[in-house]
Amino acid sequence: MKQQLSLIFLAFTLGIFVISCGGGKLQQDSLARISASEKVVFSLNWQGLMSKLDEDFLMKAGKGKSKTEEFIKTLRTKPERIGFAKGQPAYGYISLPEGLQLWTLIIPLAKVEKLKAYIEDSDRFSLKKKEGYHLLESSEPLNYAVGFDEDHLVLSWGALSKLNAHLKQFFEQKPANSMADNESLKKLFSKGDDVKLWLSSKGVYESWEDSPSMQDDLMILGLLGVTSEEFADNSLGISLNFDQGQLAAQLGGDYSEKLEQLFGPVFNEGIGEGFRKFIPAKDYAGGIALSTDSEQLSKYLAARDLRPLIDEFLAGTSISGANLLEAMTGNVAWLSYEIEEAFVDKLPSSLLIIEFKDKAHLDKLVDQLATNNFLVERDQHFIKAQYSWFLDVMLIQHDNYLIITNYFFLGTAINEGLSNSELLPKKQYKKLTQGALALDIVNVKPYLDIFKANNSSAVSKAIERISFSAQGRQMELLLLAKDKKTNALEQLMNQVN
Known part of the structure; x- marks a missing residue:
């Protein structure tokens, strides 16, 4: 978990994230690039999050480098100057190829030429032309991969050996069936929250079946009468909101009649x-x-x-x-x-x-x-x-x-x-x-x-x-921090870094 949060923070502070001011506005083009078979999909309202975080805290990522600090300030105030689409959400998903964890973040672009110009002016980064997209290259080793076409910048991290191949597949093969047609996901993503997470219950269960460490847990679920069949046609939605001194989470979902009939009368x-x-x-x-x-x-x-x-x-x-x-x-x-x-x-x-x-x-x-x-x-x-x-x-x-x-x-x-x-x-x-x-x-x-x-x-x-x-179907979690003045996301990042 610490590594995952650190990677998110790295990407965030490098400025490779969109700023979304609409919060609840759906971006159909981005959803159309996510396969309907994905098990975990998320949405990020970065304008809201960046406005909640202290500027001095964000500047720590610059490590005293004036150009990096200037870039972070631009992202915070006018992201369109470097090509990002202001007012549109960023979407992502987490894949588990061969038991590995692979994160993908999709960021809508407004003017790709501005992004190209910014990268070409960089001392560290350069661009390599590929079939239908550009690949970001660096003079220093990277633990993530970045590519973009006319419409989207895509950041991928996690399974290092698969990153470039994953980007190639993303840009060259548009999925036949996508999340743009998933009604439960779109219902969740249309709400104005800082972070939204959608999970396919059956998909998650099937990934557990492939995990040796989850076999004892699956045996217990089996004793309780819960199999992949009960998880079919279910989804779980999680919304997170970070404020001064607190984190609020709401959990809910669309459940099948089988799961409702199994547990509903008991509670x-x-x-x-x-x-x-x-x-x-x-x-x-x-x-x-x-x-x-x-x-x-x-x-x-x-x-x-x-x-x-x-x-x-x-x-x-x-x-x-x-x-x-x-x-x-x-x-x-x-x-x-x-x-x-x-x-x-x-x-x-x-x-x-x-x-x-x-x-x-x-x-x-x-x-x-x-x-x-x-x-x-x-x-x-x-x-x-x-x-x-x-x-x-x-x-x-x-x-x-x-x-x-x-x-x-x-x-x-x-x-x-x-x-x-x-x-x-x-x-x-x-x-x-x-x-x-x-x-x-x-x-x-x-x-x-x-x-x-x-x-x-x-x-x-x-x-x-x-x-x-x-x-019933709704669950709520509230974490209150002892520090009431600092945003909960900032406190969380300080704990894991």
């Missing part, structure tokens, strides 16, 4: 308000909430013979997966706390809250624990269920809610009851109720540590908050 709209009375505000680091229809989930698992996995997890408790799913509503929340001395196996101090259909269902499950070598004791809401599986955790029952925690003082506070002033504020809690899957993280580092993320310390210093929600 609900949100966990509701009942969970809040068990969530302390002090030391809160973040939470994840999942809202499902337990009956539909049970049917889904049974149809795929996955219930035994739940039974195996519950082994020794005398509770079956079927009984558990029958008793639950399907709403669950996991909350974590920044209490370092209480970490167990490097997991943050946590609360797991499970909502049951009613108190009778939960009482029945707790009674079942006592029938199978558990020592179950009740003290008001507190349940002591001593068994190796429950070692180092505390169970609390409040009406139809079961709370499990690995930190005694959290459990004690909940057992005794929390005052309204001690609860997570309503505005903050609301983020956990929005959608079938909701995530709100206000302390990033513990979560990054769990997943052993690279550069977790640097990322946690930069990111203040992560929020995510999934509602």
Whole structure:
């Protein structure tokens, strides 16, 4: 990822990008040059992005060279002076030939003669005439390739051994079927966003099939009943907007009826308000909430013979997966706390809250624990269920809610009851109720540590908050940086360079 972003930044700061002031204006000629078989296609609004970035930051790419700095300034203000078409978007796509990654960016030109004149005046670059296009050559080694004809400049990078051949094919062979006829892509690209990314679900799935590293993941998808057939006729659209101190992403797409029928009934709209009375505000680091229809989930698992996995997890408790799913509503929340001395196996101090259909269902499950070598004791809401599986955790029952925690003082506070002033504020809690899957993280580092993320310390210093929600086909992700004055794209580039 670091290499990819660095390459994008290199191309950006060299000035080989278009400035698009229209944002949502479609460029049919560019789309007509992209084969309909491509799996990943993107669109870039460079005028918007360049205007958001600090000029001093852009000038760093010039490395003190006056001619390069002058070129960047021209791109920022009057790109038409060097031949680029102002007001038109730049499109690109990512190919995976023989497992290699090949990036292509297509930039509309307004006056190719101005571009030629600029290159011919360069000390470093020269032009080589090819059949129907010009190829950029350099006195220094390049890790990218550039060619252009009367209408488009094309930048390609990634698989070095294939770059020149790729440009030759691009300019000499126009695709018979192109993305200019793809309605879902055009619908996405007509919106005014900084960056838009379109993915063919089936195409991505097929590329996974060719990747040895993805075989375990495909096996899990297969167990869940997901094959390439379910991904047919689907697309995923991602829109990114970079602003001062934040990155906002929207995810959606056009899904086939098969995928809708497979997963749609399983998910609900949100966990509701009942969970809040068990969530302390002090030391809160973040939470994840999942809202499902337990009956539909049970049917889904049974149809795929996955219930035994739940039974195996519950082994020794005398509770079956079927009984558990029958008793639950399907709403669950996991909350974590920044209490370092209480970490167990490097997991943050946590609360797991499970909502049951009613108190009778939960009482029945707790009674079942006592029938199978558990020592179950009740003290008001507190349940002591001593068994190796429950070692180092505390169970609390409040009406139809079961709370499990690995930190005694959290459990004690909940057992005794929390005052309204001690609860997570309503505005903050609301983020956990929005959608079938909701995530709100206000302390990033513990979560990054769990997943052993690279550069977790640097990322946690930069990111203040992560929020995510999934509602039906639409998903939204928001990253808030601690630095509120600097554009999020600039901060991201500083992290990877």
